[in-house]
Amino acid sequence: MPLLARMLAAPLVIDVRAGAVGGLGELLADRRIATAGRIAVAVGPTQGASIAAELEIADAEIFGVPDGSHGTAVLLGERLRAGAYEAVAGIGGGKTIDVTKFAAHMAGIPMVAVATNLAHDGIASPVSSLDHESGKASYGVVMPVAVVVDLDRVRCAPDPMGRAGIGDVVSNLSAVADWELATADTGEQVDGLAAAMARSAAQAVVHQPGSCQSDEFLTVLAEALILSGLAMAVAGSSRPCSGGDHEIMHAIDQLYPGTASHGELAGVGALFCAYLRGGDEQAALISACLYRHGLPRTPADLGLADKDFAAAVALAPGTRPGRYTILERLDLDTAAIADRVEDYGRAISG
Numbered sequence: 001m002p003l004l005a006r007m008l009a010a011p012l013v014i015d016v017r018a019g020a021v022g023g024l025g026e027l028l029a030d031r032r033i034a035t036a037g038r039i040a041v042a043v044g045p046t047q048g049a050s051i052a053a054e055l056e057i058a059d060a061e062i063f064g065v066p067d068g069s070h071g072t073a074v075l076l077g078e079r080l081r082a083g084a085y086e087a088v089a090g091i092g093g094g095k096t097i098d099v100t101k102f103a104a105h106m107a108g109i110p111m112v113a114v115a116t117n118l119a120h121d122g123i124a125s126p127v128s129s130l131d132h133e134s135g136k137a138s139y140g141v142v143m144p145v146a147v148v149v150d151l152d153r154v155r156c157a158p159d160p161m162g163r164a165g166i167g168d169v170v171s172n173l174s175a176v177a178d179w180e181l182a183t184a185d186t187g188e189q190v191d192g193l194a195a196a197m198a199r200s201a202a203q204a205v206v207h208q209p210g211s212c213q214s215d216e217f218l219t220v221l222a223e224a225l226i227l228s229g230l231a232m233a234v235a236g237s238s239r240p241c242s243g244g245d246h247e248i249m250h251a252i253d254q255l256y257p258g259t260a261s262h263g264e265l266a267g268v269g270a271l272f273c274a275y276l277r278g279g280d281e282q283a284a285l286i287s288a289c290l291y292r293h294g295l296p297r298t299p300a301d302l303g304l305a306d307k308d309f310a311a312a313v314a315l316a317p318g319t320r321p322g323r324y325t326i327l328e329r330l331d332l333d334t335a336a337i338a339d340r341v342e343d344y345g346r347a348i349s350g
């Protein structure tokens with residue numbers, strides 16, 4: 001009988017718990033990721049020193065990751081190659097993990113992602129997003145061999161970064177709805193498994209009543225971010241987690257850099273797209289979730305005037321050519337966008 005199934009590349013280990021950083025040496029040895037002890041550890045600028053002190057890995061070589069640039073990633077990749085390490089652990093926020101993923105791919109060694117905040121869904125994805133001289137680019141890389149989330153570290157992450165991943169996960173609901181629109185209008189196929197993983201992850205967070213102070217909520221959020229990364233790996237693209245919501249996020253980033261973090265912008269983009277699609281139930285769910293966690297929902301919450309947000313909505317489709325979403329379906333002109341943005345602000349605040 002033919003084997004009618006697909007094989008999925010996935011991390012060997014997922015470890016979400018308090019004190020996970022301290023157990024890293026054991027994990028590397030027990031799972032035979034590194035047996036001779038030649039391990040490199042890349043740490044970010046914020047928590048780097050304290051993490052290095054907590055690690056119980058003899059002879060681990062520590063590398064600082066000062067920023068999230070392509071240049072830093074290439075430099076680290078060269079140092080990993082020169083040192084002939086067995087494995088590298090990237091410990092920190094999104095930038096440190098993305099730099100380490102790229103460098104490990106370049107050096108051809110396994111990479112362990114250790115997240116110290118829950119800002120976005122790049123923790124377990126096979127994508128590295130890096131800054132370069134002309135902006136930002138996404139590079140396909142090998143998926144982390146293990147994904148570790150230390151709840152102790154996540155709990156202490158600076159606000160609102162620690163909560164922003166909620167917006168990124170919730171945007172899956174909008175992204176999958178956009179994907180279904182594409183099926184109806186252009187015949188693009190939805191990958192049912194990827195959609196199931198992305199949507200279930202978002203539903204778990206939306207319906208989890210706890211706050212970021214509770215380990216139960218943080219565990220659900222961490223697992224949802226990991227599942228989102230795996231959904232992208234299954235789909236072979238960011239489609240299950242990125243629709244008009246992320247197009248708006250990219251446009252705001254381009255027009256008004258530094259406005260807010262990836263996850264915060266994705267949350268606002270998702271709510272605006274849900275409003276545009278007219279899905280009242282989905283908009284109400286997303287709105288209530290963002291509000292409950294103190295995340296922005298409107299242009300004013302982001303510190304943007306309605307007209308500036310409208311300019312970002314107009315630019316949004318151009319940030320991701322070929323991706324069909326509610327923005328492409330409606331194809332609104334400038335005046336129509338201004339009307340919808342004004343009405344949106346009233347609907348959400350009212």
Ligand SMILES: [Zn+2]
Pocket residue numbers: 120121168241242246262266
């Ligand atoms: Zn995202």
